[in-house]
Amino acid sequence: MKEYILLMVSAALVNNVILARFLGLCSFMGVTTRIDTAVGMGMATTFVITVSSMADWAVQAYLLEPYHLGYLRTVTFILVIAAAVQFTELTVKKVSPPLFQMLGIYLPLITTNCAVLGVALLLVEGNMSFIAATLFAFASSIGYSLVMVIFAGLRERLALADVPRLFAGPPIGFIVAGLLALAFMGFSGMSTN
Amino acid sequence: MTATEENRMDFSAPAMVEGIAHVVAVEGSVAWLEPEQTTSCGRCASSSACGAKGIGTTASRLEARRFSLDNQAGLAVGERVVVGIRENALVKASLTAYAIPLTTALISGAMAQWAEGRDGITMAAMFGGLLLGLGLARLSASRLSTRGELAPRFLRRADTASVCHPVTLNMPKAEK
Numbered sequence: 001m002k003e004y005i006l007l008m009v010s011a012a013l014v015n016n017v018i019l020a021r022f023l024g025l026c027s028f029m030g031v032t033t034r035i036d037t038a039v040g041m042g043m044a045t046t047f048v049i050t051v052s053s054m055a056d057w058a059v060q061a062y063l064l065e066p067y068h069l070g071y072l073r074t075v076t077f078i079l080v081i082a083a084a085v086q087f088t089e090l091t092v093k094k095v096s097p098p099l100f101q102m103l104g105i106y107l108p109l110i111t112t113n114c115a116v117l118g119v120a121l122l123l124v125e126g127n128m129s130f131i132a133a134t135l136f137a138f139a140s141s142i143g144y145s146l147v148m149v150i151f152a153g154l155r156e157r158l159a160l161a162d163v164p165r166l167f168a169g170p171p172i173g174f175i176v177a178g179l180l181a182l183a184f185m186g187f188s189g190m191s192t193n
Numbered sequence: 194m195t196a197t198e199e200n201r202m203d204f205s206a207p208a209m210v211e212g213i214a215h216v217v218a219v220e221g222s223v224a225w226l227e228p229e230q231t232t233s234c235g236r237c238a239s240s241s242a243c244g245a246k247g248i249g250t251t252a253s254r255l256e257a258r259r260f261s262l263d264n265q266a267g268l269a270v271g272e273r274v275v276v277g278i279r280e281n282a283l284v285k286a287s288l289t290a291y292a293i294p295l296t297t298a299l300i301s302g303a304m305a306q307w308a309e310g311r312d313g314i315t316m317a318a319m320f321g322g323l324l325l326g327l328g329l330a331r332l333s334a335s336r337l338s339t340r341g342e343l344a345p346r347f348l349r350r351a352d353t354a355s356v357c358h359p360v361t362l363n364m365p366k367a368e369k
Contacts, residue, residue, distance in 0.1 A: 036210050036283045043287035050295055051323075058316060092290050095327055096334030098343040099290045101260050103283075130312040131302060134319065138299065 012143035024115030038152035042145030052084035053137030209277035224264040294326030
């Protein structure tokens with residue numbers, strides 16, 4: 001039990017997908033202009049990362065490894081991720097059309113989010129069991145969502161601040177992202193204790 | 194600072210998420226609208242410099258997101274209007290669609306792992322939990338729909354200078 005908790009804390013905070021591994025930076029800068037869009041994107045990405053990681057683990061364990069097809073891993077995982085996004089889109093549409101009208105806009109963007117592929121490749125490299133791989137993917141995506149929401153909150157306040165003209169918009173956003181990454185570096189001390 | 198300004202500076206106040214939609218059809222007292230926003234970043238005004246502009250912009254995708262409103266304002270086909278939903282509605286919708294299925298899948302997977310400890314059984318239990326969660330999400334979504342919490346509301350007609358999804362906190366710039 002303790003090892004799973006440590007694995008999740010490590011994936012979410014210490015080795016954060018965005019601020020430590022620098023994955024998913026496109027959505028990090030593009031979808032964080034408002035908190036509500038960040039929440040929508042974060043939740044959708046959490047679902048897709050977890051589901052696609054479960055499928056990727058199964059594909060790796062039952063197809064690629066036994067038949068020595070490791071060289072096809074990246075291509076296969078991209079296919080699995082695209083299928084997972086389609087599955088999610090169809091499922092949300094079937095479960096509730098009003099929910100799909102509200103949340104469907106985020107789903108196509110996730111297909112091209114490198115964080116999804118990055119997490120899948122990391123868990124395969126880690127040689128984890130199925131439950132550990134799923135918890136690792138879930139915690140990684142929770143860390144992703146957490147950073148998205150924090151950064152969106154900061155940017156909403158930045159939009160109201162009197163920023164010098166040269167720094168207004170993305171430049172001050174990048175500076176704040178750097179400071180946020182420095183703050184998250186504080187969690188790396190936890191791994192040595 | 195006036196009372197209105199104080200109210201505007203209150204970050205905890207429930208805000209509306211605004212977006213622009215086109216009226217595409219009017220059937221009696223019901224108007225059908227399609228959202229103008231074509232990317233999740235909400236910056237259609239800067240679409241010429243946007244890398245995400247090719248994603249999700251097809252007519253079929255917009256048609257799939259078509260929604261209806263009571264046409265009390267007498268809207269006509271082709272009009273641009275500002276519609277809104279409460280900010281917490283998006284969070285509730287996200288939790289319903291994604292958090293419920295994920296929670297049931299993880300709980301059932303963890304229980305199977307604790308009971309059996311074999312990957313195949315854990316995987317099957319997680320898949321079963323996911324299906325159960327989707328069923329629960331469907332029930333929860335229909336309850337939210339019945340209460341009207343997921344329905345967008347007509348706010349006002351959009352002027353020609355309006356861009357989709359501006360920063361709509363309606364707060365003044367910080368004083369120098």
